[in-house]
Protein backbone atom coordinates (compact mmCIF):
# COMPACT_ATOMS: atom_id res chain seq x y z
CA UNK A 174 0.00 0.00 0.00
CA UNK A 175 1.12 3.50 -0.79
CA UNK A 176 2.41 5.63 2.10
CA UNK A 177 1.53 8.83 0.27
CA UNK A 178 -2.17 8.13 0.66
CA UNK A 179 -3.74 11.07 2.43
CA UNK A 180 -6.49 10.77 4.99
CA UNK A 181 -8.81 12.33 2.44
CA UNK A 182 -8.03 9.63 -0.10
CA UNK A 183 -8.57 6.92 2.47
CA UNK A 184 -11.91 8.49 3.27
CA UNK A 185 -12.82 8.57 -0.43
CA UNK A 186 -11.78 4.95 -0.74
CA UNK A 187 -13.99 3.95 2.18
CA UNK A 188 -16.99 5.55 0.45
CA UNK A 189 -16.43 3.77 -2.86
CA UNK A 190 -18.55 0.88 -3.98
CA UNK A 191 -16.32 -1.62 -5.79
CA UNK A 192 -18.98 -2.80 -8.20
CA UNK A 193 -19.91 0.76 -9.13
CA UNK A 194 -16.25 1.60 -9.62
CA UNK A 195 -15.64 -1.35 -11.92
CA UNK A 196 -18.64 -0.34 -14.01
CA UNK A 197 -17.32 3.20 -14.08
CA UNK A 198 -14.04 1.80 -15.39
CA UNK A 199 -16.01 0.23 -18.21
CA UNK A 200 -16.31 -3.41 -17.15
CA UNK A 201 -19.50 -4.99 -18.42
CA UNK A 202 -21.56 -7.16 -16.07
CA UNK A 203 -20.63 -10.23 -18.13
CA UNK A 204 -16.98 -9.48 -17.55
CA UNK A 205 -17.35 -9.57 -13.75
CA UNK A 206 -17.41 -12.76 -11.80
CA UNK A 207 -18.70 -12.31 -8.27
CA UNK A 208 -18.43 -14.67 -5.35
CA UNK A 209 -19.69 -13.18 -2.10
CA UNK A 210 -17.48 -10.17 -1.44
CA UNK A 211 -14.98 -10.88 -4.16
CA UNK A 212 -15.21 -9.80 -7.78
CA UNK A 213 -12.83 -11.19 -10.38
CA UNK A 214 -12.13 -9.52 -13.71
CA UNK A 215 -9.53 -9.77 -16.44
CA UNK A 216 -6.60 -7.75 -15.20
CA UNK A 217 -6.47 -4.47 -17.13
CA UNK A 218 -2.94 -3.76 -15.90
CA UNK A 219 -1.13 -6.71 -17.44
CA UNK A 220 -4.01 -7.22 -19.93
CA UNK A 221 -4.77 -10.79 -19.16
CA UNK A 222 -7.34 -12.30 -21.49
CA UNK A 223 -7.16 -15.86 -20.27
CA UNK A 224 -7.97 -15.96 -16.58
CA UNK A 225 -9.66 -13.36 -14.47
CA UNK A 226 -6.68 -12.63 -12.28
CA UNK A 227 -7.61 -9.25 -10.83
CA UNK A 228 -9.40 -9.56 -7.52
CA UNK A 229 -11.47 -6.76 -6.02
CA UNK A 230 -12.46 -7.15 -2.39
CA UNK A 231 -15.74 -5.30 -1.92
CA UNK A 232 -15.54 -5.30 1.85
CA UNK A 233 -11.91 -4.32 2.32
CA UNK A 234 -12.12 -2.03 -0.74
CA UNK A 235 -8.83 -3.36 -2.00
CA UNK A 236 -7.52 -5.00 -5.12
CA UNK A 237 -4.69 -7.26 -6.15
CA UNK A 238 -3.63 -9.25 -9.21
CA UNK A 239 -2.82 -12.92 -8.76
CA UNK A 240 -0.20 -12.87 -11.47
CA UNK A 241 3.15 -12.48 -9.73
CA UNK A 242 4.78 -10.61 -12.62
CA UNK A 243 2.02 -8.01 -12.80
CA UNK A 244 2.55 -4.47 -11.54
CA UNK A 245 -0.73 -4.80 -9.69
CA UNK A 246 0.35 -7.94 -7.83
CA UNK A 247 1.18 -6.06 -4.64
CA UNK A 248 -2.30 -4.56 -4.76
CA UNK A 249 -3.69 -1.60 -2.87
CA UNK A 250 -6.79 0.48 -2.33
CA UNK A 251 -9.51 0.90 -4.94
CA UNK A 252 -8.59 4.56 -5.46
CA UNK A 253 -5.11 3.38 -6.43
CA UNK A 254 -6.52 0.87 -8.88
CA UNK A 255 -8.61 3.58 -10.49
CA UNK A 256 -5.71 6.03 -10.72
CA UNK A 257 -3.49 3.38 -12.29
CA UNK A 258 -6.16 2.24 -14.68
CA UNK A 259 -6.99 5.77 -15.82
CA UNK A 260 -3.35 6.76 -15.80
CA UNK A 261 -3.99 9.78 -13.57
CA UNK A 262 -2.53 11.10 -10.31
CA UNK A 263 -4.12 9.97 -7.06
CA UNK A 264 -5.09 13.57 -6.35
CA UNK A 265 -7.19 13.62 -9.52
CA UNK A 266 -9.31 10.61 -8.65
CA UNK A 267 -12.18 12.45 -6.93
CA UNK A 268 -12.54 15.01 -9.71
CA UNK A 269 -12.26 12.28 -12.33
CA UNK A 270 -14.96 10.20 -10.68
CA UNK A 271 -17.38 12.88 -9.63
CA UNK A 272 -16.39 15.92 -11.70
CA UNK A 273 -19.06 17.37 -13.93
CA UNK A 274 -17.50 17.22 -17.35
CA UNK A 275 -15.00 14.87 -18.91
CA UNK A 276 -11.80 16.90 -19.36
CA UNK A 277 -11.22 15.52 -22.84
CA UNK A 278 -14.71 16.24 -24.14
CA UNK A 279 -14.01 19.67 -25.59
CA UNK A 280 -10.89 18.47 -27.41
CA UNK A 281 -12.78 15.62 -29.01
CA UNK A 282 -15.63 17.87 -30.13
CA UNK A 283 -13.17 20.29 -31.68
CA UNK A 284 -11.35 17.45 -33.44
CA UNK A 285 -14.61 16.06 -34.81
CA UNK A 286 -15.55 19.48 -36.17
CA UNK A 287 -12.16 19.98 -37.81
CA UNK A 288 -12.35 16.57 -39.47
CA UNK A 289 -15.80 17.40 -40.85
CA UNK A 290 -14.20 20.45 -42.46
CA UNK A 291 -11.46 18.28 -43.92
CA UNK A 292 -8.76 19.74 -41.66
CA UNK A 293 -7.31 16.38 -40.74
CA UNK A 294 -3.81 17.48 -39.82
CA UNK A 295 -5.18 20.10 -37.47
CA UNK A 296 -7.42 17.56 -35.77
CA UNK A 297 -4.63 15.08 -35.17
CA UNK A 298 -2.85 16.77 -32.22
CA UNK A 299 -6.22 17.37 -30.53
CA UNK A 300 -7.14 13.70 -30.58
CA UNK A 301 -3.64 12.75 -29.44
CA UNK A 302 -3.96 15.15 -26.54
CA UNK A 303 -7.45 13.92 -25.64
CA UNK A 304 -6.13 10.39 -25.49
CA UNK A 305 -3.28 11.46 -23.26
CA UNK A 306 -5.83 12.88 -20.84
CA UNK A 307 -8.02 9.77 -20.96
CA UNK A 308 -5.96 6.86 -22.22
CA UNK A 309 -8.77 4.46 -21.36
CA UNK A 310 -11.19 6.06 -23.72
CA UNK A 311 -11.48 3.38 -26.39
CA UNK A 312 -13.81 5.50 -28.50
CA UNK A 313 -11.18 8.23 -28.78
CA UNK A 314 -8.51 5.62 -29.46
CA UNK A 315 -10.50 4.19 -32.35
CA UNK A 316 -11.02 7.68 -33.75
CA UNK A 317 -7.32 8.37 -33.59
CA UNK A 318 -6.60 5.04 -35.26
CA UNK A 319 -8.98 5.87 -38.12
CA UNK A 320 -7.43 9.29 -38.52
CA UNK A 321 -3.93 7.80 -38.68
CA UNK A 322 -5.15 5.50 -41.43
CA UNK A 323 -6.65 8.33 -43.39
CA UNK A 324 -3.38 10.21 -43.13
CA UNK A 325 -1.48 7.20 -44.45
CA UNK A 326 0.08 6.34 -41.09
CA UNK A 327 -0.85 2.71 -41.31
CA UNK A 328 1.45 1.32 -38.62
CA UNK A 329 0.28 3.83 -36.05
CA UNK A 330 -3.33 3.12 -36.97
CA UNK A 331 -2.79 -0.60 -36.47
CA UNK A 332 -1.09 -0.03 -33.15
CA UNK A 333 -3.96 2.07 -31.78
CA UNK A 334 -6.58 -0.40 -33.01
CA UNK A 335 -4.68 -3.22 -31.32
CA UNK A 336 -4.63 -1.39 -28.04
CA UNK A 337 -8.32 -0.51 -28.29
CA UNK A 338 -9.21 -4.13 -29.04
CA UNK A 339 -7.23 -5.30 -26.02
CA UNK A 340 -8.86 -2.76 -23.75
CA UNK A 341 -12.35 -3.60 -24.98
CA UNK A 342 -11.56 -7.29 -24.61
CA UNK A 343 -10.51 -6.92 -20.98
CA UNK A 344 -13.69 -5.01 -20.22
CA UNK A 345 -15.84 -7.74 -21.75
CA UNK A 346 -17.02 -5.67 -24.75
CA UNK A 347 -16.68 -8.62 -27.09
CA UNK A 348 -18.70 -7.37 -30.06
CA UNK A 349 -16.72 -4.15 -30.13
CA UNK A 350 -13.49 -6.13 -29.85
CA UNK A 351 -14.60 -8.27 -32.76
CA UNK A 352 -15.41 -5.18 -34.83
CA UNK A 353 -11.88 -3.89 -34.34
CA UNK A 354 -10.18 -7.20 -35.11
CA UNK A 355 -12.18 -7.29 -38.30
CA UNK A 356 -10.63 -3.98 -39.26
CA UNK A 357 -7.21 -5.31 -38.28
CA UNK A 358 -7.61 -8.34 -40.54
CA UNK A 359 -8.10 -5.99 -43.47
CA UNK A 360 -5.15 -3.85 -42.47
CA UNK A 361 -2.83 -6.70 -41.77
CA UNK A 362 -4.19 -9.93 -43.25
CA UNK A 363 -1.17 -12.12 -42.61
CA UNK A 364 -0.47 -10.92 -39.09
CA UNK A 365 -0.54 -14.05 -36.95
CA UNK A 366 -1.17 -12.06 -33.80
CA UNK A 367 -4.46 -10.81 -35.26
CA UNK A 368 -5.56 -14.31 -36.27
CA UNK A 369 -4.63 -15.74 -32.90
CA UNK A 370 -6.50 -13.07 -30.97
CA UNK A 371 -9.46 -13.44 -33.27
CA UNK A 372 -9.46 -17.20 -32.73
CA UNK A 373 -9.45 -16.71 -28.99
CA UNK A 374 -12.23 -14.16 -29.21
CA UNK A 375 -14.40 -16.42 -31.37
CA UNK A 376 -13.97 -19.24 -28.89
CA UNK A 377 -15.03 -16.89 -26.09
CA UNK A 378 -18.11 -16.11 -28.17
CA UNK A 379 -18.76 -19.82 -28.62
CA UNK A 380 -18.15 -19.68 -32.39
CA UNK A 381 -15.84 -22.66 -32.65
CA UNK A 382 -15.91 -22.96 -36.41
CA UNK A 383 -14.70 -19.41 -36.87
CA UNK A 384 -12.09 -19.93 -34.17
CA UNK A 385 -10.70 -22.97 -36.00
CA UNK A 386 -10.61 -21.02 -39.28
CA UNK A 387 -8.44 -18.40 -37.63
CA UNK A 388 -6.16 -20.90 -35.89
CA UNK A 389 -5.41 -22.50 -39.23
CA UNK A 390 -3.56 -19.36 -40.25
CA UNK A 391 -1.48 -19.55 -37.12
CA UNK A 392 -0.57 -23.21 -37.62
CA UNK A 393 0.33 -22.73 -41.27
CA UNK A 394 2.61 -19.84 -40.44
CA UNK A 395 4.29 -21.84 -37.69
CA UNK A 396 4.74 -24.70 -40.14
CA UNK A 397 6.35 -22.36 -42.65
CA UNK A 398 8.72 -21.15 -39.95
CA UNK A 399 9.44 -24.73 -38.91
CA UNK A 400 8.18 -24.15 -35.38
CA UNK A 401 6.78 -27.64 -35.13
CA UNK A 402 6.26 -27.88 -31.39
CA UNK A 403 4.24 -24.67 -31.27
CA UNK A 404 2.30 -25.73 -34.37
CA UNK A 405 1.41 -28.98 -32.63
CA UNK A 406 0.11 -27.11 -29.58
CA UNK A 407 -2.08 -24.89 -31.75
CA UNK A 408 -3.45 -27.96 -33.54
CA UNK A 409 -4.39 -29.52 -30.26
CA UNK A 410 -6.16 -26.32 -29.31
CA UNK A 411 -8.03 -26.37 -32.62
CA UNK A 412 -9.10 -29.96 -32.12
CA UNK A 413 -10.18 -29.28 -28.57
CA UNK A 414 -12.46 -26.52 -29.85
CA UNK A 415 -14.17 -28.82 -32.32
CA UNK A 416 -13.03 -32.46 -32.52
CA UNK A 417 -15.30 -33.12 -35.51
CA UNK A 418 -13.73 -30.53 -37.82
CA UNK A 419 -11.90 -32.61 -40.47
CA UNK A 420 -9.54 -29.89 -41.63
CA UNK A 421 -8.04 -29.53 -38.14
CA UNK A 422 -6.94 -33.18 -38.23
CA UNK A 423 -5.66 -32.65 -41.75
CA UNK A 424 -3.39 -29.85 -40.60
CA UNK A 425 -2.32 -31.83 -37.56
CA UNK A 426 -1.29 -34.59 -39.96
CA UNK A 427 0.88 -32.12 -41.86
CA UNK A 428 2.62 -31.13 -38.64
CA UNK A 429 3.08 -34.73 -37.48
CA UNK A 430 4.50 -35.88 -40.79
CA UNK A 431 6.86 -32.94 -40.94
CA UNK A 432 8.01 -33.86 -37.42
CA UNK A 433 8.75 -37.40 -38.57
CA UNK A 434 5.83 -38.96 -36.70
CA UNK A 435 4.60 -40.82 -39.73
CA UNK A 436 2.27 -43.34 -38.08
CA UNK A 437 0.45 -40.67 -36.08
CA UNK A 438 0.31 -38.44 -39.12
CA UNK A 439 -1.31 -41.08 -41.28
CA UNK A 440 -3.78 -41.87 -38.49
CA UNK A 441 -4.74 -38.19 -38.36
CA UNK A 442 -5.27 -38.18 -42.13
CA UNK A 443 -7.48 -41.24 -41.87
CA UNK A 444 -9.56 -39.67 -39.12
CA UNK A 445 -9.85 -36.51 -41.19
CA UNK A 446 -11.00 -38.51 -44.21
CA UNK A 447 -13.67 -40.29 -42.20
CA UNK A 448 -14.91 -37.00 -40.79
CA UNK A 449 -15.13 -35.55 -44.30
CA UNK A 450 -17.12 -38.59 -45.38
CA UNK A 451 -19.50 -38.15 -42.49
CA UNK A 452 -20.16 -34.67 -43.82
CA UNK A 453 -20.51 -36.15 -47.29
CA UNK A 454 -17.66 -34.04 -48.59
CA UNK A 455 -16.43 -36.81 -50.82
CA UNK A 456 -13.91 -34.84 -52.88
CA UNK A 457 -12.02 -33.83 -49.77
CA UNK A 458 -12.28 -37.32 -48.29
CA UNK A 459 -10.84 -38.81 -51.47
CA UNK A 460 -8.00 -36.29 -51.51
CA UNK A 461 -7.06 -37.09 -47.92
CA UNK A 462 -7.25 -40.86 -48.51
CA UNK A 463 -4.95 -40.60 -51.52
CA UNK A 464 -2.49 -38.52 -49.59
CA UNK A 465 -2.38 -41.07 -46.77
CA UNK A 466 -1.99 -43.96 -49.21
CA UNK A 467 1.15 -42.33 -50.55
CA UNK A 468 2.77 -43.10 -47.20
CA UNK A 469 1.16 -46.50 -46.56
CA UNK A 470 0.05 -47.88 -49.94
CA UNK A 471 -1.08 -51.25 -48.61
CA UNK A 472 -3.17 -50.14 -45.67
CA UNK A 473 -6.52 -51.94 -45.93
CA UNK A 474 -8.37 -49.34 -43.85
CA UNK A 475 -7.11 -46.53 -46.09
CA UNK A 476 -8.03 -48.43 -49.22
CA UNK A 477 -11.43 -48.96 -47.72
CA UNK A 478 -11.70 -45.23 -47.00
CA UNK A 479 -10.81 -44.43 -50.60
CA UNK A 480 -13.36 -46.92 -51.90
CA UNK A 481 -16.10 -45.50 -49.70
CA UNK A 482 -15.20 -41.97 -50.74
CA UNK A 483 -15.41 -42.86 -54.42
CA UNK A 484 -18.67 -44.74 -53.99
CA UNK A 485 -20.46 -42.05 -52.04
CA UNK A 486 -22.37 -39.12 -53.41
CA UNK A 487 -21.27 -35.58 -52.88
CA UNK A 488 -23.75 -33.97 -50.54
CA UNK A 489 -26.18 -31.40 -51.77
CA UNK A 490 -24.79 -27.99 -51.08
CA UNK A 491 -24.75 -28.08 -47.33
CA UNK A 492 -25.01 -24.35 -46.93
CA UNK A 493 -28.23 -23.23 -45.39
CA UNK A 494 -30.27 -20.60 -47.10
CA UNK A 495 -29.17 -17.82 -44.76
CA UNK A 496 -25.56 -18.46 -45.61
CA UNK A 497 -26.33 -18.54 -49.30
CA UNK A 498 -28.19 -15.26 -49.08
CA UNK A 499 -25.19 -13.74 -47.37
CA UNK A 500 -22.89 -14.99 -50.14
CA UNK A 501 -25.19 -13.62 -52.80
CA UNK A 502 -25.50 -10.25 -51.15
CA UNK A 503 -21.75 -10.03 -50.87
CA UNK A 504 -21.20 -11.08 -54.48
CA UNK A 505 -23.65 -8.41 -55.67
CA UNK A 506 -21.92 -5.83 -53.65
CA UNK A 507 -18.49 -6.71 -55.02
CA UNK A 508 -19.89 -6.64 -58.55
CA UNK A 509 -21.31 -3.19 -57.91
CA UNK A 510 -17.95 -2.15 -56.65
CA UNK A 511 -16.19 -3.30 -59.79
CA UNK A 512 -18.66 -1.50 -62.00
CA UNK A 513 -18.34 1.68 -60.03
CA UNK A 514 -14.57 1.43 -60.27
CA UNK A 515 -14.54 1.17 -64.03
CA UNK A 516 -16.71 4.23 -64.48
CA UNK A 517 -15.64 6.20 -61.45
CA UNK A 518 -13.88 9.46 -62.08
CA UNK A 519 -10.39 9.50 -60.62
CA UNK A 520 -11.29 12.55 -58.57
CA UNK A 521 -12.34 11.80 -55.01
CA UNK A 522 -15.80 12.90 -54.17
CA UNK A 523 -15.83 13.84 -50.51
CA UNK A 524 -19.27 12.48 -49.66
CA UNK A 525 -19.19 9.14 -51.37
CA UNK A 526 -17.24 6.08 -50.50
CA UNK A 527 -16.29 5.41 -54.10
CA UNK A 528 -12.66 4.64 -54.65
CA UNK A 529 -10.66 3.95 -57.77
CA UNK A 530 -8.71 0.83 -58.56
CA UNK A 531 -5.45 2.73 -58.26
CA UNK A 532 -6.36 4.31 -54.95
CA UNK A 533 -3.41 4.20 -52.56
CA UNK A 534 -5.46 2.12 -50.13
CA UNK A 535 -6.12 -0.50 -52.77
CA UNK A 536 -2.43 -0.64 -53.59
CA UNK A 537 -1.60 -0.87 -49.91
CA UNK A 538 -4.05 -3.72 -49.39
CA UNK A 539 -2.69 -5.50 -52.43
CA UNK A 540 0.79 -5.27 -51.05
CA UNK A 541 -0.37 -6.84 -47.82
CA UNK A 542 -1.93 -9.75 -49.73
CA UNK A 543 1.30 -10.67 -51.48
CA UNK A 544 2.30 -14.29 -51.14
CA UNK A 545 -1.01 -15.54 -49.78
CA UNK A 546 -1.84 -18.90 -51.32
CA UNK A 547 -5.20 -20.06 -52.59
CA UNK A 548 -6.19 -21.91 -49.44
CA UNK A 549 -5.72 -18.78 -47.38
CA UNK A 550 -7.46 -16.62 -49.93
CA UNK A 551 -10.51 -18.84 -49.61
CA UNK A 552 -10.34 -18.43 -45.87
CA UNK A 553 -10.04 -14.65 -46.19
CA UNK A 554 -12.94 -14.53 -48.58
CA UNK A 555 -15.10 -16.52 -46.17
CA UNK A 556 -14.13 -14.19 -43.41
CA UNK A 557 -15.03 -11.14 -45.49
CA UNK A 558 -18.44 -12.57 -46.27
CA UNK A 559 -19.03 -13.28 -42.60
CA UNK A 560 -17.82 -9.85 -41.69
CA UNK A 561 -20.00 -8.20 -44.25
CA UNK A 562 -23.15 -8.20 -42.15
CA UNK A 563 -21.20 -7.47 -38.99
CA UNK A 564 -19.57 -4.52 -40.64
CA UNK A 565 -22.98 -3.22 -41.53
CA UNK A 566 -24.41 -3.81 -38.07
CA UNK A 567 -21.63 -2.73 -35.75
CA UNK A 568 -20.35 0.09 -37.85
CA UNK A 569 -23.70 1.46 -38.82
CA UNK A 570 -25.17 1.09 -35.34
CA UNK A 571 -24.31 4.67 -34.50
CA UNK A 572 -21.17 3.74 -32.61
CA UNK A 573 -18.84 5.57 -34.94
CA UNK A 574 -18.78 9.15 -36.14
CA UNK A 575 -19.78 9.56 -39.76
CA UNK A 576 -16.27 10.40 -40.89
CA UNK A 577 -14.88 7.45 -39.00
CA UNK A 578 -17.38 5.08 -40.54
CA UNK A 579 -16.46 6.40 -43.97
CA UNK A 580 -12.76 5.68 -43.42
CA UNK A 581 -13.43 2.16 -42.21
CA UNK A 582 -15.88 1.44 -45.03
CA UNK A 583 -13.49 2.72 -47.65
CA UNK A 584 -10.74 0.54 -46.34
CA UNK A 585 -13.08 -2.40 -46.38
CA UNK A 586 -13.95 -1.66 -49.99
CA UNK A 587 -10.32 -1.11 -50.91
CA UNK A 588 -9.51 -4.48 -49.43
CA UNK A 589 -12.28 -6.24 -51.36
CA UNK A 590 -11.13 -4.61 -54.60
CA UNK A 591 -7.52 -5.56 -53.89
CA UNK A 592 -8.55 -9.13 -53.15
CA UNK A 593 -10.49 -9.42 -56.42
CA UNK A 594 -7.56 -7.97 -58.38
CA UNK A 595 -5.08 -10.23 -56.66
CA UNK A 596 -7.23 -13.28 -57.41
CA UNK A 597 -7.32 -12.34 -61.11
CA UNK A 598 -3.60 -11.74 -61.28
CA UNK A 599 -2.89 -15.06 -59.64
CA UNK A 600 -5.23 -16.75 -62.09
CA UNK A 601 -7.51 -17.90 -59.31
CA UNK A 602 -10.85 -18.04 -60.99
CA UNK A 603 -12.71 -20.20 -58.51
CA UNK A 604 -15.85 -18.62 -57.34
CA UNK A 605 -14.92 -19.93 -53.89
Ligand SMILES: [Zn+2]
Nearest residue numbers: 216219238243
Ligand atom coordinates in the same frame (compact mmCIF):
# COMPACT_ATOMS: atom_id res chain seq x y z
ZN1 LIG B 1 -2.40 -8.14 -13.47
